[in-house]
Amino acid sequence: MFRAVGSVRARAAAGATAVVAVALIAVGIAVLLVLQKNLTAQADLDAEITVREVASEIATGTAYRDLDLPDADENPVIVEDEQGRVLAAGEDLQSIDGRKITIGTPNGGTGHHNHDEESDDREDPRPGEVDDDDPDLRDGPAVVDGTRADYRWACLEATDTQGRTVNVMAGTSRADEEETIGSVRNAMLIGLPLLLLVVAGVTWLVTRRALRPVEGIRSEMAAITASTDLSRRVPEPASRDEIARLARTTNETLAALEASVERQRAFIADASHELRSPIASLRTQLEVAEAHPELLDLPGAVEDTVRLQHLAADLLLLARLDAGERPKDTRIDLGALAREELSQRVADRLPVRAGELPSVEISGSRGQLSRILGNLVDNAQRHARSQVTVDVRRDGRWAVLRVDDDGPGVPEADRERIFERFVRLDDARSRDDGGAGLGLAIARDIAERHGGTLAVHEGAAFELRLPVAPDGQD
Template sequence: MRRVFGSVRARAALGATVVVAVALVAAGVSLLLVLRSNLTGQTDLRAEVAAQNVASQVALDVPFHKLDLPDSDENPVQVVSEHGKLRAASDDLEAVTGTATTAVHPVASKADHDHDDDDPPRGEVSHDDARFSSGTATVDGDTADYRFAAVEVTNGSDDTLIVYAGAPLTTEESAVSSLRGAMLVGLPALLVVVAGVTWLVTRRALRPVEGIRREMAAITASEDLARRVPEPRSHDEVARLARTTNATLTALEKSVDRQRRFVADASHELRSPIASLRTQLEVGAAHPGLLDVEGAVADTVRLQELAADLLLLARLDAGERPGAARIDLGELVSEEVSRRQTGRVPVTVHAAGGLEVEGSRGQLARVIGNLLDNAQRHARSGVEVSVRQRNGRIVAEVADDGPGVPPGKREKIFERFVRLDDARTRDEGGAGLGLAIARDVAHRHGGTLTVGDGAVFALDLSAARSQDGPGVRGAR
């Protein structure tokens, strides 16, 4: 049972059925009440007409025993004095309830001249609205429900009398009973139809979702991320779900492929210095005099730097967020340049003070250092670095007078383990991770890193917000 009602189709069918049932029950009850009210009003009108007819005769001093009373089955009548004494009644009336008296046999008439101010004048029928009540009447042994209308009248002898005339509720009860029976039969049938139609429509609407689920289960079981879920031709939510799922699978496939390539490239890059270091140590162990200590140290340093680069990339891929420290980018550039003054070519710095950004000092220093190392490696005679404000942002540019980067390869150089030319040997050019790390760090800081004509690398970062709001601090 839990499995059946745990499905979307079952819940949708049940919910729709409950809502329709509540609506139909409310509408049915309202319809029954309105019908009963209308039929009761018509019955009251018939009873009042009969009472007014008899009251008119009483007002004309027609003797009680000569009153022209309507048929007892249709309109049983009582004429009662103000003191509750029966003066006249229908011949076949055997019992009655709901009127001023249950008597059905008239008593001798006696003048009664006690009048209230509200009594009608002599010889007239009351013009006030008739009073109505419900009761029963037994005529020729048959008891039925009636509505009684009471009308006051004063005869020529100044006696005030009340005429009760009834009208049967048979028509009302029959109509209400028929409608109630029809509703009791039709409502369940209608609910069954609603539940069935909802089930079928929901099943048809969710059929593409089931196809998506099966394909996702197959993809999970086969681990084949090249597969895609079927996309319906419709333009509804299910089609958008399928397209989003395929887009997610595409991104996941690219991510997994990138990760695999990264692991393969990292393994290849690590294997070379480890093998070289092992060879040197084995030679040194066999022939201590042949041990190349400087080469072993160099391989160890290179291995350490590569491991640090791989660790930083792993942290960036894991979504590590940079800090929120305020950093003077000009001072940071000057510090990194001073560490490289013994490089192959000189570096000239043009940096204004007070140009601050927010982020991780260590990671931004890594970016500047990688750009400087790359520029010094390819420059012919010198490197220039500038830090300035442009359009509300802080831009650091590193330019060298080397051959530059061909336009078609300006994005490729930011890929991991990429070397474009013979000059970038494994000994001189590193593992090909420096620019990839620099761009990833720039993106993590909400900036960009691009390369333009003339081998100019531009690091574009948001300016740090001042104490009084967004903006850049002035020069100190």
């Protein structure tokens, strides 16, 4: 169990860590991409401003040697004519893309003073003008004062006052951009594992604390299993979470199990007691008959055997009902069933009068419903003075079977107790009549399993209510 609980904590910690890791990696990549895009845009803007400032000076007639060029370490600038001759360059700018820069000599072309296919449709700027189109942007290395670095270049054409078209290139160092991105990336690489460790640790501790009541429940259940003491209960946390509900449900299950076991123990004890009497009586009669055949009370032996047979049948039916046996779904005419059952009771001690018995269809087990009627009539005949009456009627969506007698009735305080197993209000009389106190208990169990109810009203009137069959309703 400890391994199971530990594995739950491990899975929770691993799952939370994995989710956070995926989220942080996605966010980190997005941050780096956005940061790189913004820094690149800033470098583009810086290079474009520089190239336009230099191009504007050329267009206004400033001599190439007098151009105000920025520091080459940050913003290297080069001006070339259409033949690739370097007209001006930033101080200490030594090469671009591996080609050396020498003022006054052809540079071999930087690749940006010639019009490409997309720029063939452009009109050359007129004397003293700067190209209105957006500068061409690209990345490329340059060597400034012996140091090689990456730059973001902006290229723009301009025409001086003499009508000569030149190409101006201005670069912006990407060192700050690379340093910033590198710093952010390194911070993420260092911070991400630390953050994941914190998430895993916190998840582990929180899960451990949350599952601590589960271990209490487990240990108490193990103790209950070992001691077979069903009166014990598991501890219920004060919280209102799922574990608290689990503990309450477990205690409810234990209570139901305890009650069921107690019922079974009482049932076994009562059944043993009820079986002892007819068996002992039958054995005595057989022993007497063995020694003195002329003294054999054959009718008494048969009566005890029948009583024993009925009791065994009742016990077997109760066992099937307790096991959850579901009734058959057969359509039955309750009025016809009552007429048929009453027609077979010709040898009863008292007559049974059939009242109104209209046709009302219900669904269930014919045998079990016949057992209810038989038990109710048997009970009524034990206590009736002169007559028993059976009626059937319909009350909305209910079919009602009523068995009444003219006996003294059931005291109001005992109207629920008589449905308990092995309960007899007049113990000696019921025993003499062959009753074991199971008939009404069986009848109510069958009624409830058919979705109905069985109760006693105004004295000795027993009323069975069963739902009408679905397509038999109005």
